[in-house]
Amino acid sequence: MKWFYDLNIAKKLILSFGVMLLLTSILGVTTISSMSRMNVASQKLSEQSLPSMRYILALKAAVNTKRRYEMEQLLSDKPEHLARYDKLIDRMLNKVGKLQGQYKETVASPEEHQLLEQFVRVRGEYSIERRKISEMARQGRRDDAVALATGHSFDLMNQQADVLDKIAQFTQDSGDTAGKNAEQTYLSARNVVIGVLALDIVIGALMALWLARIVGEPLRRAVAVARQVADGDLTAEVPVTSADETGQLMEALKHMNGSLQRLVGQVRGSTDTIATASTQIAAGNQDLSSRTEQQASSLEETASSMEELTSTVKQNADNARQANTLALSASSIAVKGGDVVGQVVDTMASINASSKKIVDIIAVIDGIAFQTNILALNAAVEAARAGEQGRGFAVVASEVRTLAQRSAAAAKDIKSLIGDSVVQVEAGTRLVDQAGTTMGEIVASITRVADIMSEITAASQEQSIGIEQVNQAITQMDHATQQNAALVEEAAAAAEAMQAQASGLSEMMSVFKLAPSASAPRTYPVALQ
Structure with a gap:
């Protein structure tokens, strides 16, 4: 039958x-x-x-x-x-x-x-x-x-x-x-x-x-199997004894039960994976939040240091402008000295006094060069701390330092020459014949000093502008870091909410009973950087 x-x-x-x-x-x-x-x-x-x-x-x-x-x-x-x-x-x-x-x-x-x-x-x-x-x-x-x-x-x-x-x-x-x-x-x-x-x-x-x-x-x-599935029991055996509509229904229920077993097993494994991942994400967000807060604090300190550096650079620029003015004045005096070299004997005392003033000016130039060198060194250190953002500033600081060293060397040369001039002035007329030549050299040196001071002034201005840009960049970085900290806090809250949802979903999926041959729950580790 x-x-x-x-x-x-x-x-x-x-x-x-x-x-x-x-x-x-x-x-x-x-x-x-x-x-x-x-x-x-x-x-x-x-x-x-x-x-x-x-x-x-x-x-x-x-x-x-x-x-x-x-x-x-x-x-x-x-x-x-x-x-x-x-x-x-x-x-x-x-x-x-x-x-x-x-x-x-x-x-x-x-x-x-x-x-x-x-x-x-x-x-x-x-x-x-x-x-x-x-x-x-x-x-x-x-x-x-x-x-x-x-x-x-x-x-x-x-x-x-x-x-x-x-x-x-x-x-x-x-x-x-x-x-x-x-x-x-x-x-x-x-x-x-x-x-x-x-x-x-x-x-x-x-x-x-x-x-x-x-x-x-x-x-x-079929009704009994459907009720078992409705109650979450997916372990029911579904016998298929005929090929009519009822047999096709039982075959469909059998396939449905198997598909549900595989689906629930995969969902349960995915739920456990999500729960594990959400826990790790929450922990990582907490760590990232702490690091972001530390970075924000460091940026605040860097911004404060940059403000001080900006003030120093501005002061350096002002000093450079004053030195440039003095250098131009010295150059003018040297030119005048060349014009009146014929009267050097009569005005030896004035020349001696002028030479002393020049010595003072050279001392000032030497001090400015030394201070510029120190400031350039500090700027290079701060640029190194700033990392990629301070690389351009480090180049500028290196140039300023080079110019400062050259200014110091020039100042030393001028000081040596002025010392010789003083000796020659004291020698009097013995060196009158050589005064013209010496004054020519002095005029050239003063002109060179004026050029160097002009370059220092321009470099100081560029340095001031660069420092100002760096200060603005650091301010923007500080603002972005504050926003990142807020976003990290929101991400941490979202991760905690996702963890709670994953736990609830895992509890819901635990209602289903699976056969031993069904897919076992699998968890996938999540790597946090």
């Missing part, structure tokens, strides 16, 4: 209802056949037995009535009465003949034919005797008529009555037999119909139970 289980439900229903229709058709055919036999028996009873009995009874009544008229005619002595009874007797004779013909049409058995022929023969003989009696009565031969009527005619009358009784009895027996046959036919038909109906009911009930079982049982199992 595996082929029947594999049929779809529509074909099963069609086949089952086809069997029921076949059984119903058999029941209908059996019922119609039984009703046909009952109809035949009923028709035989109504068309033969009952009319025959009715005609026989009417025939007996007509014969008796005719006999009564005949006896009354014998007892009457009036001619008019004789004629009236003749008419009555003739009418009864006609009636008897008519009833005899009607009965003959209902006769079917040979026995009835024999009895009817016997009745016709006796009736014929009796009619002959009756005409004789009637003729004697009209002729006034009453005694002869009575003798004939009570003699052979009476015997014929009795024979006629006996034949009618036999016919009536035979008809009654035939009717009883037909009734019994009809009853037997009814009982037989009833038993057959009841048997076929009982068989139909039993087969229909068995088929209904069988169909309900092969259709309902898989559906009940």
Whole structure:
């Protein structure tokens, strides 16, 4: 019966209802056949037995009535009465003949034919005797008529009555037999119909139970599996026993259960991974927040140092401008000294004083160069602390330091020359011839110093601008670092919220029960930089 289980439900229903229709058709055919036999028996009873009995009874009544008229005619002595009874007797004779013909049409058995022929023969003989009696009565031969009527005619009358009784009895027996046959036919038909109906009911009930079982049982199992899945139990076994719609449903449930097991296993593993990752992210965000706060503090200190450096650089620029002014003034004085070199002897004291002033100026220049060198060194150190942002500033500081060193060297040379000039001034006129040459050299040196001081002034201005830009960059970095710190705090809060959500999701997924063969939860480590 595996082929029947594999049929779809529509074909099963069609086949089952086809069997029921076949059984119903058999029941209908059996019922119609039984009703046909009952109809035949009923028709035989109504068309033969009952009319025959009715005609026989009417025939007996007509014969008796005719006999009564005949006896009354014998007892009457009036001619008019004789004629009236003749008419009555003739009418009864006609009636008897008519009833005899009607009965003959209902006769079917040979026995009835024999009895009817016997009745016709006796009736014929009796009619002959009756005409004789009637003729004697009209002729006034009453005694002869009575003798004939009570003699052979009476015997014929009795024979006629006996034949009618036999016919009536035979008809009654035939009717009883037909009734019994009809009853037997009814009982037989009833038993057959009841048997076929009982068989139909039993087969229909068995088929209904069988169909309900092969259709309902898989559906009940499917409902049970669906309830287990709804309760979170994914360990249920889903048997597939047929290829019909219920089998396809069980197969789909089996695939669904397996897919849910794999999906829940993967989701559970992913949930654990998310929980672990969120924990590590939260810890990393806390560490990053601490580092960001430290960086912000360092940037604040750097900004403060840069403000001091800016102030120092501005002061250095001012000093460089003043030194440039002094250098230009010294250059002008040196030029004037060259113009009045002829008067050097007379103005030796003035030259000596001017030389001393030049010595002081050179000392100032030397101090400025030394201070510039120190500031350039400090700027280089601060630029090194600033990292990539201070690389350009370090280059500027290196140039400033180089210029400061060159200024210091030049100042030393000038100081040496001025010292020689003082010695020569003290020597007096011995060196007057060499004064022009020396003054030329002094003018050149002063011009060189003026150029160097101009370069120092320009470098100091550029340095001031660069320091200002560095200060602005550090301020922007400080602002960005503060924003980063706020974002890190928000990220830490989001990581904690994600960790809470992951924990809640893990608790929700723990409701599902998985088979041992299902995918085990997997966790993936998250590396934090």
